[in-house]
Amino acid sequence: MEVTVTVNGVEYRRETEPRRLLVDFIRTDLGLTGTHIGCDTTSCGACTVLLDGVPVKSCTMFAVQANGHELTTVEGLRRDGELSPVQAAFKEHHGLQCGFCTPGMMLVATALLGANPDPTEDEVRWALSGNICRCTGYANIVKAIQSAAATMHEGVRA
Amino acid sequence: MTTTHQPTTPFDMGGIGHSVRRKEDDRFIQGAGRYLDDIQLPGMLHMAILRSPIAHGRILSIDASEAEAMDGVVAVVTGEMLAAHDLAWMPTLSGDTQAVLATDKVRYQGQEVAAVIATDPYIARDAVSAIFVDYEELPAITSPQQALEEGAVLIRDEKEGQTDNVAYTWEAGDREATDEAFAKADLVVTLDTHYPRSHPAPLETCGVVADVDPATGEATIYLTSQAPHAHRTLFAIVAGLPEEKIRIISPDIGGGFGNKVPIYPGYVVATAASLLIGKPVKWVESRSENLISTGFARDFHMHGELALTADGKILGLRASILSDQGAFYADAQPTRFRAGLFHICTGSYDFGAAHVAAKGAFTNKAPGGVAYRCSFRVTEASYLIERLVQNAAYELGMDPAEFRMKNFIRPEQFPYLSPTGFVYDSGDYHTALRKAMEMIDYEGWRRRQREPHPEGKLIGIGIASFTEVVGAGNSRTYDIAGLKMIDSAELRIHPTGKAILKLGVKSQGQGHETTFAQIVAEELGIPFSDVKVQEGDTDNTPYGLGTYASRSTPVAGAATAVVARQIREKARRLAAHLLEASPDDLEWEPGRFFVKGVPDKGVTIQEIAFAAYTDFPEDMEAGLEGVHYYDPPNMTYPFGSYIVVVEVDPEDGTWKVLDMVAVDDCGVRINPMIVEGQITGGLTEGFAKANMQWITFDENGNCIGSNFLDYLVPTAWETPRFRLGETVTPSPHHPIGAKGVGESATVGSPAAYVNAVIDALWSKGVRNIDMPVLPHRVWGALNGVEVAP
Amino acid sequence: MYPPAFDYAVPRSLDEALDLLAEVGDEGRVLAGGQSLIPMMKLRLAAPAHLVDINEISELSYIREVNGHLAIGALTRHADVVRSEIVGAGCSTMASAAPWVADPLVRNRGTVCGSVAHCDPEGDWNSVMLALGAEVVARSRTGERVIPISDFVVDFFTNALEPGEMVTELRVPRDDERSGGCYLKLERKIGDYATVGVAAHLRLDERGRIGRAGLALTSVAPVNLEVEEAERMMAGQEPSEELFAEAAEIAARTCQPQSDVRGPAEYKRAVVRAYTRRALHQALATARGER
Known part of the structure; x- marks a missing residue:
């Protein structure tokens, strides 16, 4: 089947088998390897992408289902040559170690801050609860996201 | 002991003690990591x-x-x-x-x-x-006890000379001296516990x-x-x-943890x-x-006995272990030690005698025995002694903190020879525990624990004061598959004063590209951002045994410091040539040699590096580089005291952490931010094992725990919030006084969580619950109902 | 993990979907959120020959208030329910359950109707629907049926749909000013299935007695279990600690839990007892407008 999908603002048209998982399509067919695979059971969130702005697990969708939709992957977070506030905050607050869960975590955070510009710690932790990190113990991820929220407020005021 | 280490370099140079941001992060946050x-x-x-x-x-x-x-x-x-x-x-x-x-x-x-x-x-x-x-x-054999029964089916029938399901036997310590200690005891406290099968499950x-x-x-x-x-x-x-x-x-x-x-x-x-x-x-x-x-860990069935005097002194420890090895004996561990370094099980306590007997059995389960965020069975050891110590204190009617204080190895006893043969390099256990008690308000929690809870919940306070042993070798004692446990560093300073450091170890998220560059910055004054760290390519790095068992900083970190110092000595001779002075007349400050008493007359390391390729004396070899293979004189012994407060719901058996403090002493911290990240991650792993994470099998040998729906790893929601503290007791034999920290919290914390739950339930007659302390096990213990698994 | 091959169709309207389902018969499955189906296909526990993907039929995504009930369309995601003001104001039981279904990302994709149709006894929604006395609207090319939830849930992973039929809507009675409910779930972590889940719903009469009681349990029987004996026992009674304790006793006695890694049957009965009591108290407080 032919699939037309806009990823990070770029339109791609590809032929694909219906059973092809969206995550394999993104990683292998489009070569965007920042989206990762960490489990088989929709548990870990390493494959998180934004589908029309909403975080979903791309291992639990077929590529054909993205036809006509817009996706954002980690490669699309950087805008106009600048790291997004979430990306910058992850580095600043040591919100990553091995980096494997990081793309998913940052995409969830980006969607969260779009909907809730000033989340409490509990709200951040709740939003992240579909994503697994094995390295950090989450504390610095939470800190990074709350700090990114503060940065974005300053940006709005400035 | 000091409370912190004061940096000697400016922040931008990024020497030891600076929480500079990680160099590797730029690619990871842009999805440009290459896995x-x-x-x-x-x-x-x-x-x-x-x-x-x-x-x-x-x-x-x-x-x-x-x-x-x-x-x-x-x-x-x-x-x-x-x-x-x-x-x-x-x-x-x-x-x-x-x-x-x-x-x-x-x-x-x-x-x-x-x-x-x-x-x-x-x-x-x-x-x-x-x-x-x-x-x-x-027939499937699903426990080591079953494996050793008379007439059990032989799993390894292909193995010449193998007539039973025994994988190994091993012992350490002094049996006779231990028997003597037990003969003198006023009280013997015992504990039987299973440290369950677990899995590192890195996300990649x-x-x-x-x-x-x-x-x-x-x-x-x-x-x-x-x-x-x-x-x-x-x-x-x-x-x-x-x-x-x-x-x-x-x-x-994408994470290793031994897997x-x-x-x-x-x-x-x-x-x-x-x-x-x-x-x-x-x-x-x-x-x-x-x-x-691939890569299961733990699965130790442990029996421990402590010999005690009536006034609360430990006289001796007896431990026997039955390990479930799965179908092949594949533990990643030093050759000479058949049960890893489990014999560190005398922990942080000073007593004369200990004996450990270990036996491993083949079962119809996956092989592995990897050191999951642990220096070869050290977490099993730490768990056993810390659980025993708490139960001993209660049996004696003592507060478990007071009991620990009374039995800790004292600061003046270091270096301390343990009854099983380890030489602890340095420590100050009393200060760490005292600090943790102050941070959490230990006495305050003890008071609150005695007050009736409005919803009938039970408060428990648990302590673990662990000692780890990390950083293998030395080469005399430690090898894996015959390869001596050394590690190396190769450092080259380029003409423009930038550098490349090549290591035989391999980061899996620990931040080597930053931390090791900081050691070079400390020793040579080259900003850490100018030092590229290369690992993982055997054609382009010097030999090494790798990153596990918290050995990168103790071994490769030491190699880096030593090679940098060797280069600094050559730099001194180059500087002398440039300054037309005698090498002995030069003084070093971060990044620069100058003539003693004439601070204006000096050359920077960058100028020296340039000269190494452009203007070197005739009798000197060109270039500024070196390689060093470091053979550690001893292991390092990080330690710490963790205190957890939990609240148990007796109706459904759930428990949650109300507060936790972790005081760690890993010697000198190269990058405190990264160290704290390692500790927070480790505390979470410890919580996971205490609370939910294990692999079990049904009676036919079917694995329960084969995906993330059954093998439970905590999310941000379940993970407790931690408060961290530190003391700094440098390692006396390590070139920069560092000890290794990647695993301390995983090793030390499980006992703290379990001790807290048992503390809450002690007055109800509960003496032990094995990990993971699942709600139904708590409920079963409270209601006298046998629960299996 | 990779799913087996299948034929795929993506209709743009309900009628088109029903035509396709009629064509493929019992070889076909509706693909809605896919958050249970796709993992099962990846583990090769399911291998449907045809998938009819309804995700592009936006007319099926709605939460509406109609004649005293809430209508939930077949494409309504769990997250839509979490966010819905209509549900927040009109169905305390659903509002209380929604945040505990799966995890936040799965909720963005998985659908309520899909979960109801899946009939997994460890699923949360069917307990809520049983406690509320909801109805399932099923359509095929030949017509529409309205099926009471208690008839819709047939057995372990088995619903009452015929080949060619799909769930198009759930109809959930709306809370009035004297009713309220909740869902209590014991799970080991986010994303886990319930060890025990209890849905409780109470409607009080004008004198404050229990007019209608709904009580259903998750994960303690081959199907989501409506505790009818306790519902009947409570009807017409004055709510009290003793009454709720008795209902909890009945629930604990009626359920049929299995011993497994989530605990022995005896433990699950104890949790059913404790959570039923807690849930009924919470439902009462909501019905009385106290929370």
Whole structure:
């Protein structure tokens, strides 16, 4: 089947088998390897992408289902040559170690801050609860996201 | 002991003590990390493995004809085919052998039986379903106790001279002295506990891309490897390939925690397939494959006894261990120590006598025995002594903090020879515990615990005051598969004053690219941002044993400091030449030599580096570089005190952490931010094991815990919030006084959580609950109901 | 992990979907959120020959208030329910359950109707629907049926749909000013299935007695279990600690839990007892407008 999908603002048209998982399509067919695979059971969130702005697990969708939709992957977070506030905050607050869960975590955070510009710690932790990190113990991820929220407020005021 | 280490370099230079931000992060936050599964090579084929659905059975026949006929299938590999090349079996890291693909029997559910090589991973998976294997089922042995029963079916019937299911026996300490100590005891406290089977489960699973060039015979093997050099040597030995033709490249690794130390059958099959087919072959584990077949950890059934005086002194410890090894004895551990470094189980306490007897049994479970965020069975040891100590205090009617204070090794006793033969390098256990008690308001919680709870919940306070042993070797005592446990660093200063540091270890998220650059910054005054750290490519890094057991900073970190100091000495001679002064008249400050008493007259390290290639004395070799192989004189002994407060709901058995403080002492902290990140991660791992995370089996040997729906790992929601504290007791023998910290919190914290729950339930008569302390186990303990599993 | 091959169709309207389902018969499955189906296909526990993907039929995504009930369309995601003001104001039981279904990302994709149709006894929604006395609207090319939830849930992973039929809507009675409910779930972590889940719903009469009681349990029987005996026992009674304790006793006695890694049957009965009591108290407080 032919699939037309806009990823990070770029339109791609590809032929694909219906059973092809969206995550394999993104990683292998489009070569965007920042989206990762960490489990088989929709548990870990390493494959998180934004589908029309909403975080979903791309291992639990077929590529054909993205036809006509817009996706954002980690490669699309950087805008106009600048790291997004979430990306910058992850580095600043040591919100990553091995980096494997990081793309998913940052995409969830980006969607969260779009909907809730000033989340409490509990709200951040709740939003992240579909994503697994094995390295950090989450504390610095939470800190990074709350700090990114503060940065974005300053940006709005400035 | 001091409370913190004061940096001697400016922040931007980033020497020791600065929380500079990580250099590696730029690529990771942009999705530009390059992990194994991101590698695509021209013509690359994909491998999928057929695994045994049963725990024990004889293979009667394998019919792969339907799979072989499928479009896109290039080959189906069986054990018989490997046997023709003498590759059906391979050595393990503990001197046993392990089946690569089963030829005679399957010995655990999930064991590798055949492999499909296909043009596409989807097709490879389809073809696995089209291979048909007939098994004659045999009784499954699912516990080490069962394995040792009279008449138990022999699992390792292929092994010459093996007549029972015993994998090893081992002992440490002094049995007679221990018996004497127990004879003098007023009270003996015992504990039987199972440290359950667990799995490191890094978020990235294991994998390989084997690329054997048919024209040259050169093998480039991309591998999720924590120990690329050791793996190259073992590949050379296992596969009979000349070592100079093997290049292992370990790309960015998505977490290791010990899972990526062994060589797994999939690596060998993919390499053999690439060799035979002449094309690159990729194999990446699914999560299920990861959890059922590679890298289990723990699974120690432990019995401990403490001999005590009535006034609260420990006289001796007796411990006996029965370990569940699975079908092959494959522990990644130093050769001489059959139960790892479990004999560190005397912990932080000063007493004269201890004896440890260990036995391992083969069962119909996956092999492994990896040191999951742990320096070879140290967490099992720490758990046993810390649980015993708490129960001993209660039996004596003492507060467990007071009991610990009374029995701790005193600061003036270091270096301290333990009854099982370790020489603890430094420590100040009283101060760490006192600090943790102050931070959490220990007395305040004890008061609150005695007050009635409005909802009938029970408060518990648990302590663990652990001592770890990390940073193997020395080479006299420690080797793995014969390879001495040294590590190395190669440092080259470029003409413009920038540098490249090459290491034999391999980061999996620990931040080596930053931390090791900081050591160079400290020693040479070259800003850390100017130092590129290279790891993971065996053709381009010096030899080393790899990153596990918290050994990178203690060993490779020391090697880095030593080689940097050697280079600084050459720099001094170059500076003397440039300044037309005697080397002895020069003084060093970070980044610069100057003439004593004339601070204006000096040269920077960058100027010196340039001179090393442009203006060096005639009698001096050009260049500014060196390599050093570091053989540690001793291990390092990080320690700490953790205190947890929990609230238990007796109705449903759930418990939650109300507060937790962790005071760690890992000697000098190179990058405090990274150290705290390691500790927070480790505390979470400890919580996971105490609360939810384990692998178990049903009576037929079916693995329960084969995916993230059954093998529970905590999310941000369940994970407690931690408060961290530190003390700094430098290692006296390490060049920069550092000790290693990546595993302390995983090693030390499980006992703190469990002690807290038991503390809450002690007055109800509960003496022990094994990990994970699941709600139904708490409920069962409170209601006197036997719960299994 | 890779799913087996299948034929795929993506209709743009309900009628088109029903035509396709009629064509493929019992070889076909509706693909809605796919958050249970796709993992099962990846683990090769399910291998449907045809998938009819309804995700592009946006007319099926709605939460409406109609004649005293809430209508939930077939494409309504769990997250839509979490966010819905209509549900927040009109169905305390659903509002209380929604945040505990799966995890936040799965909730963004998985659908309520899909979960109801899945009939997994460890699923949360069917307990809520049983406690509320909801109805399932099923359509095929030949017509529409309205099926009481208690008839819709047939057995372990088995619903009352015929080949060619799909769930198009759930109809959930709206809370009035004297009713309220909640869902209590014991799970080991986010994303886990319930060890025990209890849905409780109470409607009080004008004198404050229990007019209608709904009580259903998750994960303790081959199907989501409506505790009818306790519902009947409570009807017409004055709410009290003793009454709720008795209802909890009945629930604990009626359920049929299995011993497994989530605990022995005896433990699950104890949790059913404790959570039923807690849930009824919470439902009462909501019905009385106290929370």
